[in-house]
Structures are given as C-alpha cells and as structure tokens.
Amino acid sequence: xxDIARLLGAEAETLLEHQCQTFRKEDLYLPGPDFIDRVxxxxxxxxxxxxxxxxxxxxxxxxxxxxxxxLPVDQGIEHSAGASFAPNPLYFDPxxxxxxxxxxxxxxxxxxxxxxxxxxxxxxxxxxxxxxxNHNETLTYPxxxxxxxxxxxxxxxxxxxxxxxxxxxxxxxxxxxxIQDISEAFERAxxxxxxxxxxSYLRNPAFKHEGTDYHVAxxxxxxxxxxxxxxxxxxxxxxxxxxNGGYRAVGFGHxxxxxxxxLTSDNPVDLARYQVANCFMGRAGLINSGGGSKxxxxxxxxxxxxxxxxxxxxxGLISGRKAFQKxxxxxxxxxxxxxxxxxxxxxxxx
Numbered sequence: 001x002x003d004i005a006r007l008l009g010a011e012a013e014t015l016l017e018h019q020c021q022t023f024r025k026e027d028l029y030l031p032g033p034d035f036i037d038r039v040x041x042x043x044x045x046x047x048x049x050x051x052x053x054x055x056x057x058x059x060x061x062x063x064x065x066x067x068x069x070x071l072p073v074d075q076g077i078e079h080s081a082g083a084s085f086a087p088n089p090l091y092f093d094p095x096x097x098x099x100x101x102x103x104x105x106x107x108x109x110x111x112x113x114x115x116x117x118x119x120x121x122x123x124x125x126x127x128x129x130x131x132x133x134n135h136n137e138t139l140t141y142p143x144x145x146x147x148x149x150x151x152x153x154x155x156x157x158x159x160x161x162x163x164x165x166x167x168x169x170x171x172x173x174x175x176x177x178x179i180q181d182i183s184e185a186f187e188r189a190x191x192x193x194x195x196x197x198x199x200s201y202l203r204n205p206a207f208k209h210e211g212t213d214y215h216v217a218x219x220x221x222x223x224x225x226x227x228x229x230x231x232x233x234x235x236x237x238x239x240x241x242x243x244n245g246g247y248r249a250v251g252f253g254h255x256x257x258x259x260x261x262x263l264t265s266d267n268p269v270d271l272a273r274y275q276v277a278n279c280f281m282g283r284a285g286l287i288n289s290g291g292g293s294k295x296x297x298x299x300x301x302x303x304x305x306x307x308x309x310x311x312x313x314x315x316g317l318i319s320g321r322k323a324f325q326k327x328x329x330x331x332x333x334x335x336x337x338x339x340x341x342x343x344x345x346x347x348x349x350x
Contacts, residue, residue: 002341004344004347020350022262022274023274025350028276028277033064043283052193052195059106065343068108069338070318071101071319072318074110079138098119102123102126103332110165112150130197131164133150145172145174147168157192164185164197166197168224169201169202170200200237217247219244222278225279226279229278234285238288263277269308275314288308290323303338
C-alpha cells in the first residue's frame, strides 16, 4: 500500500487529523457500498440509471467501496493532441488509453466520441465507458472559451456507454446556452439509462482579482457545484479549492457572512467539505480533478487531492494527465496510489 503520510510530508497532520467543525459528517449523504439503496433510491432516476451507477461502483480496485477512480482523456481536443500525447506518444492510439484505465484498476474511462467509438467493440464490455459530449478547442484564433457539443447522447448509448459527461463554464458569456444544452442532454441521457457527470467549471476574467485566481475559490466553485446538482448531475467534477472569499473579492453575485465565519475555515478539508455540501449535502457525488502533470511532484499531489476529497466526504478522483503523460507503469502506479487512499482505513472522514 502507498505510504500516504510520507507523501503528504509536512501537511500530514493537518490533513489526516483535522476534524471538521463546519458541516458535520453525520449530516452528509456519504459514499458507501449501499449508496444507491440509501441515497439514490429516493430520487427519480430510472432502474436503468441505478444499474449503470452500480456498474461503475462494481468495477476496478475500488469495487464495492462506493468510491470512484476515473481516467479522463479528452485533452486531445481541449489542449491539442500534440500537447497532450507528445510526452508519451503511446496514447495517440486510443487502445492504450483504455488499457491504462484497465491496468490502473479504474472504475471507468472517460473520453471523446472518436476515442471510444474506435475501440468500442473491443473494450466496452471490459470497462465502463463515459462519453464526454462537449469540448472547448484551441485551434480557433483569437481563442474562445466555449463548450460545443461534439456528440449526441444517442451516440454515447450506441457506443455502449454507461455514463455521459459534459462541461459547463459557469460565469462565461456562453454559459446560459451551455446550461440549456446540457440540461436537455442530461435529461435524454437519463431517459436512455445513463449516469450523468458534469465538469462544473468557472470561466470569467473577473474571477481573477488583484493577483489571486478565484476560479478555484471554495465559495465560487461551491455555487457552480450547486448549479450542477440542480441540472441533475449524478456526479459533479470540480477542481479542488485552493482559496476562498471569491464573492467578496470580485464584488458581484450573492453570498453570506456565515459562509466564511461558520461554514468554512482555512483548512483544505473544510474548503472541500463546502463543495460537498453544495452537492445537495452529498446526494450528488463530488469527484475532484487531478490537474495537470508537473513531473516529479505528481504522485504526492494526486494523493493529497484524494485525501482531501475523501476526508471531506467526496466520492473519488478523476485524474488524467498525471497518469497518461508518463510511461504506462508509472501511470498505473499513480492511479493505484489514488485508489489506496480510498481503500485505506486510516484515512477517515473528518
């Protein structure tokens, strides 16, 4: 098993021993083997959706725990294929993307229509597929920051997917159209029995203020998460919060003093718990993203994110570039280290 405390270094005590005094864990709908019976059985999802959610829960090294570990590889569109796969050209071939998810013990693999459809008959029955429906792309100049549908929900169903994913850039000028697009897409996905996952991101130049980037503020990401849950996302993907006080800094929108005085603190676990609370207190699962690859620090950063997510009451981690931008054996090691956090009885709910 991974030496979690060693990888956390000087932060080990702060992260592993902290006890939340903001939202009590007893008031949350927490992940577990019985999550569908205990939590999802109260909502309006069809038996087909519940079955496909259980399929996700039953796969990989985390099978039977109620936690999720995903490999997402849509960066060939989002960042360009060269920027994404040049560090390890093996992954220009979609086959190796899926092989990494399988060898890495993931619950599922998330990718584009082209990637999944090119290998569907070989792998759709071996690991759960999630089709990312929309993307930004960076070939357009001047650059725009929009999410456009690249695929239809029916195509995800035909490819054999158990889930669909999508991104909304909340706060962007195009966000209202994206909200409408994804609301309709998620409703159709549920009709066809698929689980819905929303990449619930912020995008607005005003969220950067006086040298601080509040795109990763607990209060602002929390509101994006709340809107994702409102759109009936079964699982919400969000970046781990790095700061707080976004509403106060940017000077627009609405908040309350209690958000900062009582419902959050400076501890990273408390900042992430505010995100969980905005997932309808955990009725929708929070998975945090692993972020970009920085090389030698990737393993420690991935484990740190997983510890914060688990202790806050989150449902898992979705980590891509840290895993696929290195040799496959090292990518497998990183994915397994993330999973070890969720398997470890020593990493408890705060």
